[in-house]
Amino acid sequence: xxxxxxLEQNAIVQRLRAWDEKAVAExxxxxxxxxxxxxxxxxxxxxEYLRAEPGLQFDFLSDISAVDRFPxxxxxxxxxxxxxxxxxxxxxxxxWVSGKDPAVSTVIPVWPTANWHEREIFDLFGIRFEGHPDLxxxxxxxxxxxxxxxxxxxxxxxxT
Amino acid sequence: xxxxxxxxxxAQTMVLNMGPQHPSTHGVLRVVLELDGETVVKARPxxxxxxxxxxxxxxxxxxxxxxTLTDRIDYLAPLSNNLGYxxxxxxxxxxxxxxxxxxxxxxxxxxxxxxxxxxxxxxHAMDLGATSVMLYCFREREEILKIFExxxxxxxxxxxxxxxxxxLEPPPGWLERVGRFIEMFPSRIEEYEKLxxxxxxxxxxxxxxxxLEAKDAIALGVSGPTLxxxxxxxxxxxxxxxxxYEEFSFDVPTRTECDSYARYLVRVAEMRxxxxxxxxAMGKIPPEGPIRTDAPGIIPPQREKMKTEMEAxxxxxxxxxxxxxxxxxxxxxxxxxPRGEVGYFIVSDGSPKPYRVKVRAPSxxxxxxxxxxxxxGLVADxxxxxxxxxxxxxxxxx
Numbered sequence: 001x002x003x004x005x006x007l008e009q010n011a012i013v014q015r016l017r018a019w020d021e022k023a024v025a026e027x028x029x030x031x032x033x034x035x036x037x038x039x040x041x042x043x044x045x046x047x048e049y050l051r052a053e054p055g056l057q058f059d060f061l062s063d064i065s066a067v068d069r070f071p072x073x074x075x076x077x078x079x080x081x082x083x084x085x086x087x088x089x090x091x092x093x094x095x096w097v098s099g100k101d102p103a104v105s106t107v108i109p110v111w112p113t114a115n116w117h118e119r120e121i122f123d124l125f126g127i128r129f130e131g132h133p134d135l136x137x138x139x140x141x142x143x144x145x146x147x148x149x150x151x152x153x154x155x156x157x158x159x160t
Numbered sequence: 161x162x163x164x165x166x167x168x169x170x171a172q173t174m175v176l177n178m179g180p181q182h183p184s185t186h187g188v189l190r191v192v193l194e195l196d197g198e199t200v201v202k203a204r205p206x207x208x209x210x211x212x213x214x215x216x217x218x219x220x221x222x223x224x225x226x227x228t229l230t231d232r233i234d235y236l237a238p239l240s241n242n243l244g245y246x247x248x249x250x251x252x253x254x255x256x257x258x259x260x261x262x263x264x265x266x267x268x269x270x271x272x273x274x275x276x277x278x279x280x281x282x283x284h285a286m287d288l289g290a291t292s293v294m295l296y297c298f299r300e301r302e303e304i305l306k307i308f309e310x311x312x313x314x315x316x317x318x319x320x321x322x323x324x325x326x327x328l329e330p331p332p333g334w335l336e337r338v339g340r341f342i343e344m345f346p347s348r349i350e351e352y353e354k355l356x357x358x359x360x361x362x363x364x365x366x367x368x369x370x371x372l373e374a375k376d377a378i379a380l381g382v383s384g385p386t387l388x389x390x391x392x393x394x395x396x397x398x399x400x401x402x403x404x405y406e407e408f409s410f411d412v413p414t415r416t417e418c419d420s421y422a423r424y425l426v427r428v429a430e431m432r433x434x435x436x437x438x439x440x441a442m443g444k445i446p447p448e449g450p451i452r453t454d455a456p457g458i459i460p461p462q463r464e465k466m467k468t469e470m471e472a473x474x475x476x477x478x479x480x481x482x483x484x485x486x487x488x489x490x491x492x493x494x495x496x497x498p499r500g501e502v503g504y505f506i507v508s509d510g511s512p513k514p515y516r517v518k519v520r521a522p523s524x525x526x527x528x529x530x531x532x533x534x535x536x537g538l539v540a541d542x543x544x545x546x547x548x549x550x551x552x553x554x555x556x557x558x
Contacts, residue, residue: 030489031251059378060394062494063520065505081492081503081520085378085392088399092492113381116528139208139557148216155220 010034012091015056019049035079035092040104043095047110050082050093058082058091061111066121070151075099076127080107103128124149173201176539180209184287184543187553191530191546193539200542203534205527210557218517222483223249224323226514231317233519234555236279239272239308240497241519242321247402248493248504249323252486253458260449261325262404267338267441268311268320269403269495270434274345275304276498276550277427277434281352284424284547288365293355300348303341310334324459325452335442342435342442349431356424366421370533370545373418380532381525384500385430386549388414389422396496407444410436420548427550458484483512492520499523499550521555 007013007027013036016023023046026037038046050058060083067077074096082091097104106129107114118129119138126147129135137144146153174195180188188209194202214233218226230245231238243265250257257265282297305315311330312320320327356362372382374390387394395412397405413429415422452459460479461472488510494503500522507516526549534545 031254031491033491035490061381062501063492063503063505063518065516065518065520067490067507067516079490079492079505081505085394090400090492111381112379113525113528116524137208139211141208148213155216 007034012036012056012089015053016046016049019053020045023049033090033092035094037094037096040095040097043093044105044107044110046093047080047107050091051110055087057084057086058089060085061107061113061117064114064117064121066125066127066149068125068149068151070099073099076102076125078104078121078127097127102126103130105129106131108132123147126150172196178542180206185546185553186283186551187556189527189546189551189553189556191542193542195539198538198540200534200537200539203531203542205530207524207527207553207556210553212558214558215517215519218514220513222512223486223514224480224483226517227322228317228319230519231319232554233521233558234497234499234502234523234552235316236276236552237272237498238316238318239268239320240276240495240502242319243269243403244493244495244497244502244504245506245517246321246323247495248491248506249486251491251493252489252506252508253323253455253484255324255453255455255458257325257403257453258450259404260446261451261453263441263445264326264330264451265321265403266405266408267438267445268308270437270441271304271307271338273434273498274431275301277431278304280427280498280547280550281424284544284550285356285362287543287547288362290356290359290362293352296348296351296355300345303344307334307337307341310337322452324455325450329451335445338438339442342438345435346432349428353428357428363421365541365544366424366548367417367419369420369537369541370423370548371418372529372533376532377529380529382500382529382549383522383525384496384498384550385423385426386526386529387500388412389426390418391416394501396494396501400494402493402495408437408440420544423548485510485512494520497522499552499555500526519555519558521558523549523551523553523555527551527556 013027023042024036025039028035050056062081062083065079069075076097078095080093095104118132121127122135123137123140176193176195178193179185179190190206192204214229230241233241278297278301282294285293308318309315311334312318372390374392377387377390391414393412393414398412410433413426415426461475465472466476486508488508490507492503492505494501503520505518506514509515534542
């Protein structure tokens, strides 16, 4: 773990802070990987900035992964693994999503690849992506009940 | 003479369901097509038929046990997935793997790339009517599978890479066998090229088919040969080297035509580059040395020690019943699989079982580009489009 002071020196964190003081809720580093937590309401704006800003250019969204921190609140974290092809740098963007009303805005306008990733998270975690044009189950059958990757969903299922 | 009046079918489209049981979908993929005559107006891939809940199952296994599931994600490149998973857990633990094991890993994953590209080439050519290519490709693939069997005891579900190194010391004579294979293989690539590269039917079926430009490919998160055929030289082995890839010299083949033929040329060129890497790895692998790192409590003790030392026996027992617990944290490890960027996102909560394992499967992202590739083209070319992005449904659905 790196200490807080050196993280504040990080170029990506500094740029985001200079752009909007409220954009970075928290920054941390583990095994050389930088994670920036942005407030849920700021996600789409921050995503647009990260992709378009010349010094950042995170043009490639590798993956979106949700994690269920049940019974913690906020319950879910949604991680966006970003890559900048021109600058060869990586970043993990994270938003926290409440368990009571699990919803976050879509990033499809910024990275169209998010479409299926968001559908998968909706399917397996039950997190809604507001503004998604085609939000329905992708891996599980349409009439499936429950969200299998949640921690309160048993590995063996609820029985048939 | 009488004139027969036929009703013009203007503006009428037909919805056709292709798959999920269809040989050219390379698994169980369903594509809902909207057709205007022979032209594809809309193609909507429907997935999930092979969903087995691997990510959920991993949460109920120890870190070592979960390796066996990673084989089954992409059954054409099990060793690539073993590697991605092991590297992620090693990163989580902060483990350094001995150089000898790293080189052997590189050699075997490049053989895996050949294996996967061979199956792709054979089946893709067969989809387009060139049935004989498949027989040639599977002949060489058999040799690769025999090498896998020799080192790991398994042809496909190898689970040969373990956390901290390899499962076993490779048997004597295995490198000679690899050597014989790479001596023979360049002439075999020429055979495939003789059958296809200038074949006029092959050219008609692939040139200008399934155009995917760089801008769209990046936006859709497409990686691997499909992205490189659009002129973007993104290869994880070069961008973020792992397992000592920075010590190897090889090129990243790219093309700019963005079509199905370009993707074919990129993959054939990649096979030649893999051979280069394998040849270098053979020179680098020291004849003797550790194949596992030394980390008590994480790496099982040597078998010999267990027969004489009580402590080693206890360690062994504890490790295989309780497992080991990495520090809390999360890592995302990307590697270059034959199909593109494989990413393993592993979250640890400090317990001996992973809290969350997420697999970023390249086929999943690449398949999203299918509508872009096929819409506006002919229905017969849809088969070429599915083949050319080289999907493995086991990986798409996990």
